[in-house]
Amino acid sequence: MKKIFLLSLSLGLFACGENGNTKAQETETTPENDTVQKISVVTIPEEQLTTAEYEYEVVVPGLDIAWGMDFLPDGSMLITEKSGELIHFKNGQKQQVQGAPEVYNRGQGGFLDVALSPNYQSDGWIYFTYASSAGEGEGGNTELMRAKLENNQLTNKEVLYKAVPNSTRGQHFGSRIDFDNEGHLYFSIGDRGDRDVNPQDLTRDGGKVYRLNLDGSIPQDNPYVGVSGAKEAVFSYGHRNPQGMIFNSDTNEIWVHEHGPQGGDEINVVKKGANYGWPLVSYGINYDGTSFTDETSGPDFEDPIYYWVPSIAPSGFAHVTSDKYPDLKGDILVGSLKFQYVEHLTLDGKKVTAREKILENIGRVRDVVQSPDGHIYVSVEGKGIVKILPKQ
Numbered sequence: 001m002k003k004i005f006l007l008s009l010s011l012g013l014f015a016c017g018e019n020g021n022t023k024a025q026e027t028e029t030t031p032e033n034d035t036v037q038k039i040s041v042v043t044i045p046e047e048q049l050t051t052a053e054y055e056y057e058v059v060v061p062g063l064d065i066a067w068g069m070d071f072l073p074d075g076s077m078l079i080t081e082k083s084g085e086l087i088h089f090k091n092g093q094k095q096q097v098q099g100a101p102e103v104y105n106r107g108q109g110g111f112l113d114v115a116l117s118p119n120y121q122s123d124g125w126i127y128f129t130y131a132s133s134a135g136e137g138e139g140g141n142t143e144l145m146r147a148k149l150e151n152n153q154l155t156n157k158e159v160l161y162k163a164v165p166n167s168t169r170g171q172h173f174g175s176r177i178d179f180d181n182e183g184h185l186y187f188s189i190g191d192r193g194d195r196d197v198n199p200q201d202l203t204r205d206g207g208k209v210y211r212l213n214l215d216g217s218i219p220q221d222n223p224y225v226g227v228s229g230a231k232e233a234v235f236s237y238g239h240r241n242p243q244g245m246i247f248n249s250d251t252n253e254i255w256v257h258e259h260g261p262q263g264g265d266e267i268n269v270v271k272k273g274a275n276y277g278w279p280l281v282s283y284g285i286n287y288d289g290t291s292f293t294d295e296t297s298g299p300d301f302e303d304p305i306y307y308w309v310p311s312i313a314p315s316g317f318a319h320v321t322s323d324k325y326p327d328l329k330g331d332i333l334v335g336s337l338k339f340q341y342v343e344h345l346t347l348d349g350k351k352v353t354a355r356e357k358i359l360e361n362i363g364r365v366r367d368v369v370q371s372p373d374g375h376i377y378v379s380v381e382g383k384g385i386v387k388i389l390p391k392q
């Protein structure tokens with residue numbers, strides 16, 4: 001397994017990370033192999049958060065917590081309600097799909113993401129993640145299924161992955177699903193509230209990003225194939241709770257964002273076999289104000305490209321490739337549960353250079369998706385799904 005060791009040139013600069021300095025703080029780590037691109041760790045303070053005016057329209061009203069959504073080729077939508085319903089929204093009507101998986105609806109667990117196969121037109125597969133109580137033990141853990149949609153019914157259901165053990169803890173199920181261009185599916189599972197046990201242990205589920213082939217088999221070039229005891233579906237580890245995932249088509253990489261503790265939500269570029277550090281290194285502190293680690297970085301850990309202080313509680317992640325929003329094109333959008341807006345982060349390559357609020361005060365944002373026709377849809381808890389209207 002190839003491992004990239006990073007030399008941290010400027011750990012000391014981070015001592016000023018939370019003092020309200022109004023300049024974007026940045027440091028650089030230089031890989032020993034200097035053919036690899038430099039990584040910048042950036043945070044931009046709240047004082048520099050600007051607001052953009054966009055109109056929106058409510059497209060699907062009357063939803064509770066619409067956790068995930070995707071679009072069928074006819075333009076209709078599949079929507080997961082956290083409580084367990086799968087909704088097909090077509091021609092202005094909501095229809096409940098029959099045969100949806102039974103979900104363990106507790107705390108942050110329930111029906112989570114939905115994503116159509118990149119080959120949907122030819123293979124018809126739809127992928128789902130949800131909290132499931134299948135298997136031994138009380139409680140639940142995150143499960144990945146694929147199925148087909150026929151006559152408003154899920155058919156050909158296949159469970160592709162079930163994390164173990166079940167736990168009655170309500171925290172950190174993840175989960176988002178996305179795909180690269182090489183026939184792989186990626187999905188995330190959070191640390192399940194067991195931060196000291198799961199994220200750094202490759203023999204345990206939780207605190208990981210997983211990679212499978214589209215049929216659920218393990219890619220033979222996954223980093224821990226053949227490693228005794230390891231979960232061979234694991235692609236990267238040391239994550240806390242990723243609830244946003246994109247395939248960045250400009251860089252050909254999977255990116256995730258993940259909830260930090262108090263402060264320290266992160267955007268990470270997912271690399272094979274990399275350790276993202278949780279809970280050994282973090283830019284955050286405990287919610288009671290105490291520090292659990294003095295370290296923000298280290299030679300064995302992959303740095304985030306961006307982190308938020310204070311936490312915005314990110315959920316939903318979109319990479320804008322559409323021409324319909326020239327101000328957003330090439331950039332990324334992140335939903336904020338806590339501050340109830342969509343955050344637009346301007347990108348220069350992999351470097352975040354500016355942050356901006358869109359749909360200020362709209363409500364808790366759960367998901368952000370660009371539709372195949374290039375519009376941006378946002379799921380807002382208690383409101384439904386809204387479409388951001390391009391500027392005239």
Ligand SMILES: [Ca+2]
Pocket residue numbers: 266276277278281282302303304
């Ligand atoms: Ca980290």
